[in-house]
Amino acid sequence: MPGTLSFDDLKSRVTDGSIDTVLACFPDMQGRLMGKRFHAVNFVETSFKETHCCNYLLATDLEMATPEGYAASSWQGGYGDYVMQPDLDTIRPVPWLEGTAMVLCDILDHHTHAEVPHSPRAMLKKQIARLKALGFDAMMATELEFFLFEKSFDDIRKSGFRDMAPISGYNEDYHIFQTTKEEGVMRPIRNHLYAAGLPIENSKGEAEAGQEELNIRYSEALLCADHHTIAKNAIKEIAWAQGHAATFLPKWHHDRVGSSSHVHQSLWQDDTPVFVDDADPLGMSGLMKNYMAGLIAYAPDYTFFLAPYINSYKRFAKGTFAPTKTVWSVDNRTAGFRLCGEGTKGVRVECRIGGSDLNPYLAQAAMLAAGIKGIEDRMPLPAPTTGDVYEDAKAADIPQTLRAATQTLRDSAMLRAAMGDDVVDHYTRCAAWEQEEFDRIVTDWEVARGFERA
Numbered sequence: 001m002p003g004t005l006s007f008d009d010l011k012s013r014v015t016d017g018s019i020d021t022v023l024a025c026f027p028d029m030q031g032r033l034m035g036k037r038f039h040a041v042n043f044v045e046t047s048f049k050e051t052h053c054c055n056y057l058l059a060t061d062l063e064m065a066t067p068e069g070y071a072a073s074s075w076q077g078g079y080g081d082y083v084m085q086p087d088l089d090t091i092r093p094v095p096w097l098e099g100t101a102m103v104l105c106d107i108l109d110h111h112t113h114a115e116v117p118h119s120p121r122a123m124l125k126k127q128i129a130r131l132k133a134l135g136f137d138a139m140m141a142t143e144l145e146f147f148l149f150e151k152s153f154d155d156i157r158k159s160g161f162r163d164m165a166p167i168s169g170y171n172e173d174y175h176i177f178q179t180t181k182e183e184g185v186m187r188p189i190r191n192h193l194y195a196a197g198l199p200i201e202n203s204k205g206e207a208e209a210g211q212e213e214l215n216i217r218y219s220e221a222l223l224c225a226d227h228h229t230i231a232k233n234a235i236k237e238i239a240w241a242q243g244h245a246a247t248f249l250p251k252w253h254h255d256r257v258g259s260s261s262h263v264h265q266s267l268w269q270d271d272t273p274v275f276v277d278d279a280d281p282l283g284m285s286g287l288m289k290n291y292m293a294g295l296i297a298y299a300p301d302y303t304f305f306l307a308p309y310i311n312s313y314k315r316f317a318k319g320t321f322a323p324t325k326t327v328w329s330v331d332n333r334t335a336g337f338r339l340c341g342e343g344t345k346g347v348r349v350e351c352r353i354g355g356s357d358l359n360p361y362l363a364q365a366a367m368l369a370a371g372i373k374g375i376e377d378r379m380p381l382p383a384p385t386t387g388d389v390y391e392d393a394k395a396a397d398i399p400q401t402l403r404a405a406t407q408t409l410r411d412s413a414m415l416r417a418a419m420g421d422d423v424v425d426h427y428t429r430c431a432a433w434e435q436e437e438f439d440r441i442v443t444d445w446e447v448a449r450g451f452e453r454a
């Protein structure tokens with residue numbers, strides 16, 4: 001499988017003229033790639049050391065607004081610069097764009113050159129280091145679900161988001177014929193990403209018209225988040241280049257199934273999976289049980305990191321495979337957590353709460369923090385649930401709204417201890433701002449409902 005490029009490989013490709021552009025980018029709070037397009041000669045001669053960006057990029061929303069209330073970035077603080085420091089281990093070709101390579105950057109304080117604590121890559125690295133101090137590495141896989149549409153982003157936007165026909169006319173879950181019709185988009189997604197060094201496993205049709213899933217082989221947590229972010233960007237770019245839109249909005253229509261990003265997790269020690277215990281009836285080690293107990297107990301604390309927008313909460317509906325309860329079960333898709341690969345070396349926990357709009361760095365950082373707490377406190381794992389978990393009145397609910405998840409994030413002593421007060425306060429502000437923006441907007445629904453009849 002073609003891998004990433006070394007800095008020397010990049011220099012040779014710039015010299016032979018096959019690469020003329022280098023994208024230097026980093027994931028923002030929303031998990032988008034932000035950054036600059038360098039002339040490749042400039043990048044390999046000077047900018048590979050560092051470049052700069054405005055610090056509002058880690059204190060803005062999807063609209064690039066400049067909300068008040070962030071301690072780290074503000075008009076009062078003058079919106080200064082951050083250093084973007086290319087991580088030269090992440091250089092890779094971008095085969096779907098002509099003559100282009102990409103590098104991911106870490107975000108550093110302009111003066112101290114310390115990593116900015118609320119930058120998503122730094123937040124995940126911190127939890128990985130805490131886990132490493134206990135002697136373990138995390139292996140993760142994040143599934144990417146999304147919808148493809150017949151028309152382009154521009155056409156759909158110009159229609160006021162009214163003219164939205166999915167690329168297929170019917171539920172295409174596991175369909176080979178329908179997904180054959182979509183190979184014009186999906187085959188280049190698989191092949192270009194593979195050529196960019198991502199270990200693509202497969203794509204498949206999902207349980208709704210136009211819904212797709214892309215699976216990438218599990219890897220060390222930071223790499224998994226990098227893969228997810230690059231793949232999400234590539235899916236949009238490849239679909240766009242062919243005149244189609246691809247959306248990761250978790251619930252694009254109330255009558256349609258939502259899109260998730262399930263996160264598979266296992267811990268390892270020196271290349272040995274340590275969630276495995278052959279003597280246990282389900283093959284789960286004591287360590288795995290403690291980790292899962294932490295994940296389950298603290299799910300309300302970190303729900304915001306799995307569901308960061310108003311729309312995210314529209315996905316949590318009964319009978320749609322999107323979970324509403326913080327319980328676990330053995331291979332049962334109605335629970336928030338599912339045991340997968342029981343009795344095998346691949347035994348792992350799948351968190352099914354996250355939507356397709358999650359930021360994988362933040363989601364993994366928060367779940368690692370919860371799992372670490374479970375290990376440290378040797379938390380006991382409750383018994384698994386069975387049957388239709390939606391109807392289990394005793395099972396605890398995950399927060400049902402962004403407002404509720406903002407409160408549980410704000411109040412989380414676990415996340416404050418694991419991530420730092422400044423980081424939790426930063427993301428609490430992010431969550432509260434999203435709610436404030438929604439609260440001030442008059443929606444189509446309320447106008448249609450009340451205009452004549454209220």
Ligand code: ADP
Pocket residue numbers: 139140141142201215216217218264265266273345346347348
């Ligand atoms: P499903 O039937 O849910 O699609 P798969 O076998 O395709 O299950 O696996 C789903 C994801 O789990 C894949 O991306 C795979 O790489 C990942 N995975 C497999 N083993 C592990 C593991 N030990 N730790 C973490 N993720 C894993």
